[in-house]
Amino acid sequence: MAKLWSPICDQLGIETPIFGFAHDIATVAAISNAGGYGVYGATRRFPEEITDELATIRGLVGDKPFGVDLVLPPGMPEHNSREAIELEIPEGHKAFVQKIIEQYEIPPASGPGMRTRFIRSSEIEANQIDAVLNSPVNMFACGIGAPAPVVQAAKQRGMTTLALIGSPHHVARAIEAGVEIIVAQGYDAGAHTGPIGTYSLVPQIVEAAGDIPVLVAGGVATGQHIAAALAMGAQGVWMGTAWLLSEEHQAHMHPVNRQKLLEAGSADTVITRSESGKTFRQIRTGWSQAWEAESAPAPLKMPYQDVLVGDLLGAIEEHDIEPLIHSGAGQSVAYFNEIQPVAEIMNQLTRDTLKVLNAQQNFIKA
Ligand SMILES: Cc1cc2nc3c(=O)[nH]c(=O)nc-3n(C[C@H](O)[C@H](O)[C@H](O)COP(=O)(O)O)c2cc1C
Known part of the structure; x- marks a missing residue:
């Protein structure tokens, strides 16, 4: 059976180039177990919690790869103050x-x-980073800010490094820091996001990134979006809003x-x-x-x-x-109207993408 694939799948040992960001262990593990790449948002977790939670995810996914994401904005106070x-x-x-x-x-x-x-400070960030570096996790993703020493330390531990970027101007800095994958995150995205729309942003980032693989984030909800991401030169997608309504996430969701x-x-x-x-x-x-x-x-x-x-x-x-009562969510929220298991969301996405990719040939007239 045909599969949705891009070169990054072989590079990272995943089946399909769908990356999923979530704040809970069950959803992250389910994304990796469904053939994608689950990434755990740990920026609001204490270092000891990060250590335990990453070990738990490892237990749930076995040898399959998964990642962790920290937000490391510059200019935070030094101590918890x-x-x-x-x-x-x-x-x-x-x-x-x-x-x-x-x-x-x-x-x-x-x-x-x-x-x-806890209040963000460089002290707590350093301890969170240590917890990640000493955990059995395959990817270190930098949400805001990608400090070069952190990227280098993660690479030395054999981790894949990735940064989320909302402007073409930030590509050079990320590459200089040593980041191996770039997520081009457009305005549509849930939670912290920049001013440039996904369609306008992605081709510029793909061009600036050269050989570095790019994933598309912000507004990705269907096979049409994934096919469009590949058409814009990206190697896959990075989704966040999609999983808020996964069955696995509901234990953490206020009704x-x-x-x-x-x-x-x-x-x-x-x-x-x-x-x-x-x-x-x-x-x-x-x-x-x-x-x-x-x-x-x-x-x-x-x-x-x-x-x-x-x-x-x-x-x-x-x-x-x-x-x-409110939640962070992206404009793609319009497409998610029922609670579904992660595996079903993934199946639907890959199935629909293949359908769209096949149909693209209809636009070429011999
Ligand atoms: C509720 C919520 C919280 C998020 N928190 C983080 C975070 O802590 N770190 C991060 O790098 N991205 C975070 N994101 C952004 C996602 O990583 C992803 O880039 C974004 O959701 C993609 O756009 P989409 O929402 O249209 O799928 C969050 C997204 C949502 C919806």
């Missing part, structure tokens, strides 16, 4: 957040939220979020800095709208915004504050 950061947050911002709390009558969270479990994602169309996502301080695409809700209001202050920079809103974001989910 919540108190110091709190002192620098303007009173007007605190008052604005307090107004949201009062308007929706949100009780305090029982503990810190996902964004305030209100599940419903909002199932119902959302492409116009129901919005880019806001109110989540983390950097541009972040999520489902439009009372949360993004509150920060879009004329009276709202401009969100702070990362990690100040994390400290300002992190506990509150946790409280919103903990206390089921329906109008404010």
Whole structure:
């Protein structure tokens, strides 16, 4: 039977060139076990958790390759410094957040939220990197920022290195750092994303990357998209939004979020800095709208915004504050309207891509 394949499959030991980013172990393992390349988003995990979780994924996938992704933005404080950061947050911002709390009558969270479990710092990043380097993982993916020493250290351990990039200008720096695969992530993508649309971005990145393989991210949801990615010179795709509605991920999904994602169309996502301080695409809700209001202050920079809103974001989910509950998601959310096992999503994608690739010949007239 014909298979969806590109040279990167043989290079990395996978069956089909579909890479899947997810924040939970079960989904990542299922993507690798279905013949793709699962990548675990570990940027909000403590180093000890990363060690345990990567070992667990290894147990679930056996010899199949899988990766881990850390977001390593430059310019973070040196130490975990919540108190110091709190002192620098303007009173007007605190008052604005307090107004949201009062308007929706949100009780305090029982503990810190996902964004305030720890505050980003170079110290914690170094420990996360160490945990990854000492784990049995095949790929080190850099979400934001690809520091050359980290890339080199990962390569020395035999890991494949990859960086997500949203602008052609960043290709040279990634190649200089030693990155072996580039993900060209366009504006459509879920969570942190840049201003250039996927179609405009990818051919420019493919050209700038030369021999380095490129994957397409941002708006990939169907076989048509995958065929288009290959037509633009990429060797595969990197998907995130697709797995939010996988059966495997549902243990981590608030039921209100599940419903909002199932119902959302492409116009129901919005880019806001109110989540983390950097541009972040999520489902439009009372949360993004509150920060879009004329009276709202401009969100702070990362990690100040994390400290300002992190506990509150946790409280919103903990206390089921329906109008404010939201998830990061890309414009491709429109295509995912049911809960399906990862293996079924993968099957459908590969089947449909082959169909589209075959049909391409209809456009050539002898
Ligand atoms: C909820 C969510 C969280 C994400 N978190 C990260 C992250 O921590 N690190 C990262 O490199 N990419 C992250 N991404 C982006 C994905 O890696 C991927 O590039 C993106 O989802 C691709 O576009 P798509 O959403 O249209 O599939 C996230 C995406 C989503 C939907």
